[in-house]
Amino acid sequence: MTEKLVIIGNGMAPGRMLEHLFEQAPGRYAVTIFNAEPRVNYDRIMLSPVLSGEKSYEEIVIHGDGWYIQHGITLYKGHKIVAIDRAAKTVTSDHGVTESYDKLVIATGSVPFIIPVPGNDLPGVITYRDLDDVQAMLLAAQSREKAVVIGGGLLGLEAAAGLASRGMDVTVLHVMPTLMERQLDPAAGYLLQRAVEERGIKVITKANTKQIVGDGKVEGVELADGTVIPATLVVMAVGIRPSAGLAKDAGLAVNRGIVVDSGMQTSDGDIYSVGECAEVDGMVYGLVAPLYEMARVAASHLAGDRSAAFVHADTPTKLKVTGINLFSLGDFAEGDDREEIVLRDATAGIYKRLVLQQNRIIGTVLYGETADGAWFNDLKKKQTDISEMRDTLIFGQAYQGGAPLDPMAAVAALPDDAEICGCNGVCKGKITSTITSKGLTSLDDVRAHTKASASCGSCTGLVEQLMSLTLGAAYNPAAVTPMCSCTTLGHDDVRRLIKAKGLKTIPAVMQELEWKTSCGCAKCRPALNYYLVCDFPDEYADDYQSRYINERIHANIQKDGTYSVVPRMWGGVTNSNELRAIADVVDKFEIPMVKVTGGQRIDLLGIEKEDLPAVWADLGKAGFVSGQAYAKGLRTVKTCVGSDWCRFGTQDSTGLGIRLEKFMWGSWTPAKLKLAVSGCPRNCAEATCKDIGVICVDSGFEIHFAGAAGLDIKGTEVLGLVHTEDEALEYIVALAQMYREQGRYLERIYKWAKRIGLDEIRRQIMADADKRRGYYERFVFSQKFAQVDPWSERVSGKDKHEFKPMATVGFAQAAE
């Protein structure tokens, strides 16, 4: 007979428990779930990527509505259980629903800890716990104003990074001297603080919050020393408490959490508890791996197998902030009976520390480079005696036993029981055997069947390497897409080989790189032409026959074969003389349409090709040059009126925009490059959806990049804050050059940035002065050859064949 299983809570632990249960004892239970949140089960670990915009809610749903239907589960969404009647074996929700149970699982999770200071209940003070909190933060971030995050632990830092990437000015308050002190030692904490600060997030340590100030809503946070930090949003992320009140009211044994034995059974034999609310062996847990272990154990017991037992294991900690790599495991406090091995590489920002006791690893802190985390974890778990490899241990697995292993060999060398996915406790053997037995060929399949890399995703690389090892040539995830069918090489290889071999003409590239066609095609030729222009600005002779018509004749082809012409208006500023000249041209050539563009320029549409030189000649006389509105190159710099006119303007945004445009015009880039400069965070120039944008603030210039508002819509990322206009120019130019040198042809800056990694770009442009200077100087050199007005060149006769018919025939015969 079917038994009734009621679950209070619909988080990750009970969700996983049900998966195991349906596998082990299908049909045994009729399941009812009460979820205080009005939604299905989602991956709470991935809230930070949702906050930062890297993922959407739909992408982090673990069980969609269909899953509940398929398993016949009754799911009460938005029902909070208010009472458990153990005598009657029923639970009752706040909406008055009462359900009886044979077995009950309490999975009420935890509640965020709210520090007991005045003002902690003001509107604008939120916690970071569920999707509602994330949505509240996203809403608040739209203001782009100031936020304070109280708590410099894992959650606090992820919240801060997310809010900063959404454009808020964020300060993190942390009561301890270094960040994440429970997971990191002071040295790693310091490196982390530096990395966080490089993202423009302010960090105040030893910060004691005295009160949250504000009249009717949050206005700031006051510290014990009297400092007031203004804020419209305060996020409390100081820790969590197991949510055990309901169990306590029901008379169950409750300590810090709901006390359970190693079989997850509470003091009532029919009631189990899993998740953050459960206390086992005096420990409560907040990381997902032990919670999933609880889920596995509870499922076994519910299925009738009473042998399963929960065993404590240290779980590695990782921070989910893109580009900050840290790994922490076990006990790393100093002690008389302990030794340590430390590796520091200041230039590369790497710090590694192993804590040893009797020649065995008991603790690991890795910062900057964490690839060996799995290996150290394995050595620790197995209590391997490391005395033999002590001298090279810290360098990682690759350095053990002779020549360094490549990463693939390192993965191959891992034992079958080495843990690959910490979140889900999946070991190597499980992954490889599942791939073989189920014939899996894609990463998604492996995730579906083994759960490996299905939670935080940080082990995806390892899983892919395992797939390659297991499947051999059958798995080719990173298969390079060739530039086009004329070659097998991808864009990156071609760019690299052009430089390495010093190939300076298109025929040389095609010869040396063994092109399969005699003279390429319409895909590869423009790309090669760009790469050569970019790499050898002084030596390469631009091949016009390898350019699209627009760039060949410096106007935009329209559907009817006519062209449109956009004169450059620096920063979008014009005057009566220019407007008069444009009006005269429009009349003289009977131009059918005049239109203002999105980039603050005037577009003259419907011009016959033969008229182009004459149109340009007239415009040139009025001082216009080509607006390059057709170019895979610098197009427009949009500006607002800034401090000259606007009562809110903080800097001369118009002036900076004009300066940037005059500096950068004529440069070719992998794809079009549009800039904007806004004079204040109100952002009237819409700088935050541009390829490169500047938001002027009182303290300087916030440089943004990697926005898009075309096929894709994407807000920009913050590169960093600089204080002077000169710096702004140098940093922006350096960024543009980095993109010029690395971007694949037709790859917009946001796609390039996604591929390269925002942090790598920030590191090279913001943190590495030599790199930045190098990029800047190469751009300046290239501009010597690029800043030639193509219109005046053509007015003076260059490529005149382009604009004239070769011959006019047949009309005479027709007239006869």
Add this chain to the structure above:
Amino acid sequence: MTVNWISIGLLTDIPLRGARCVKTPDGKIAVFRTAENQVFAIDDHCPHKGGPLSQGIVHGAAVTCPLHNWVISLETGKALGADEGSVRTIPVRIEGEQLFIALEALASRAA
């Protein structure tokens, strides 16, 4: 029916891997010169949406239309790849440097 060979200019008037137009009462004809100095003439009108083929990138004995990247064979006038359609090809003769096209159809229509 006689074929009218009409002189349209010199081979060197057309850039290598490029094209020029010849205006006729029947519309423009695009005359192409490939990297191997072959010369082809076709209607300057893509079978897809009428794009000016003379403005496209010339590669091998084909041109890619500037509007929507259809690739047209210069030898047959047929669209290559998955696309279907064709344009009229016009016979070309090279005598030394001099180029001629055959305008039989035009002449007959005019007469």
